[in-house]
Amino acid sequence: MKALIVLAATLALSLPAHALGWPSWLGFESRADEPLPPRPVVSEIVEDRGHDARWVPGVVASRTQVTMAFQTLGRMVSRPVDLGDRVEQGDVLANLASEDLAATTRAAEAALAAAEVQRDTARLALERAQALVARNVASTAQLEQAQRAAAAAEAGAEQARSALVQARDAEGYARMTAPFSGVVSAVYEVPGSVLGAGTPVLQLSAEDQREAVIDLPEAALAGLPVDAVFSIWQRTDPDRQVRAVLNRVDPIADAATRTRRLYLTLPADAPFRLGALIRARLGTASEPVLTFSSAAIFQRDGRPHVWRVQRRENGAHVEAVPVSIAGDFQGRILLAQGLEPGDEVVIRGVNSLTDGQPVGERVQP
Numbered sequence: 001m002k003a004l005i006v007l008a009a010t011l012a013l014s015l016p017a018h019a020l021g022w023p024s025w026l027g028f029e030s031r032a033d034e035p036l037p038p039r040p041v042v043s044e045i046v047e048d049r050g051h052d053a054r055w056v057p058g059v060v061a062s063r064t065q066v067t068m069a070f071q072t073l074g075r076m077v078s079r080p081v082d083l084g085d086r087v088e089q090g091d092v093l094a095n096l097a098s099e100d101l102a103a104t105t106r107a108a109e110a111a112l113a114a115a116e117v118q119r120d121t122a123r124l125a126l127e128r129a130q131a132l133v134a135r136n137v138a139s140t141a142q143l144e145q146a147q148r149a150a151a152a153a154e155a156g157a158e159q160a161r162s163a164l165v166q167a168r169d170a171e172g173y174a175r176m177t178a179p180f181s182g183v184v185s186a187v188y189e190v191p192g193s194v195l196g197a198g199t200p201v202l203q204l205s206a207e208d209q210r211e212a213v214i215d216l217p218e219a220a221l222a223g224l225p226v227d228a229v230f231s232i233w234q235r236t237d238p239d240r241q242v243r244a245v246l247n248r249v250d251p252i253a254d255a256a257t258r259t260r261r262l263y264l265t266l267p268a269d270a271p272f273r274l275g276a277l278i279r280a281r282l283g284t285a286s287e288p289v290l291t292f293s294s295a296a297i298f299q300r301d302g303r304p305h306v307w308r309v310q311r312r313e314n315g316a317h318v319e320a321v322p323v324s325i326a327g328d329f330q331g332r333i334l335l336a337q338g339l340e341p342g343d344e345v346v347i348r349g350v351n352s353l354t355d356g357q358p359v360g361e362r363v364q365p
Helices: 002-014 099-134 140-172
Strands: 039-045 056-062 065-069 074-078 092-096 175-177 182-187 200-205 210-217 229-234 237-249 259-265 277-282 291-293 298-300 303-312 315-322 324-329 332-337 344-346 358-363
Touching (some): 056 182, 099 140, 210 237, 210 277
Parallel strands (some): 039 358
Antiparallel strands (some): 056 210, 056 277, 065 200, 074 092, 092 175, 229 237, 237 259, 291 332, 298 303, 303 315, 324 332
């Protein structure tokens, strides 16, 4: 037995070294020494993307808008203007039926005439009472009674006169005229409607100062500059962009959408009519606003960072760069400082990278 063991060992030592390994087709060879290729990265270029960037819809409105209504009750018999019509100051916009108002005016005139007759009669009675008292024919009580009647008649005449003025004003209110030149931007009532005092009939908008109106959520307003610049264009003409400056923001959010309304001042030569649908985005060609995806942000030492890709001829690697954020605009980070236009930042797998880690080619998101 011991001789067999010695024989087997002798044969094993005499075989070639490669004969002791596993067959190559089993794939058990060690590959630990082979370097892995750098992982590709999903990234984007920090830049102002023009009209392809995130935009919000809006509408062109007038800064001066007036809701027109009659100051008296009546039936509207005519409305010579319609939606979109241009009117000049003093033009007639609508009329009420004037028959009832004219009758009211005539009744007020008759009441004033009767009150003036009573006033004159009371004055004559007072003069007679004063003459009788002077001759000791009438008593002081009779004189006082005549004085009270004269004062009451005088007050009655004044009241009737005021009623006539109101009736004439009401008759004049039957005609609605334009307080300024502008465009009829909304119509609420049609001829034949019976209207109460103050019921809206139409809306008149001035054309001298136009502005773009957009709605943004609260998160998009955080860090937005008070004089933020926007680009405005229409879907049918994206190459014709107009610069607009933020003028004011509604202090109260909309109860239904929880958004705030922004008003952007348009230049006087803007090619947009009132009511036109527009698109708006932050920044202009001459005043770009740098943005990138919010997915690129990760926190380090309590500060937001991004992975910037440094590409050289012999390869590429990532480095952590602290950034200052101006705001979040529809899922896009508004950059205050930390990056330059053209920088490449990683937007996927940011928590699995390390400083100086080699990376491969760029993958479009």
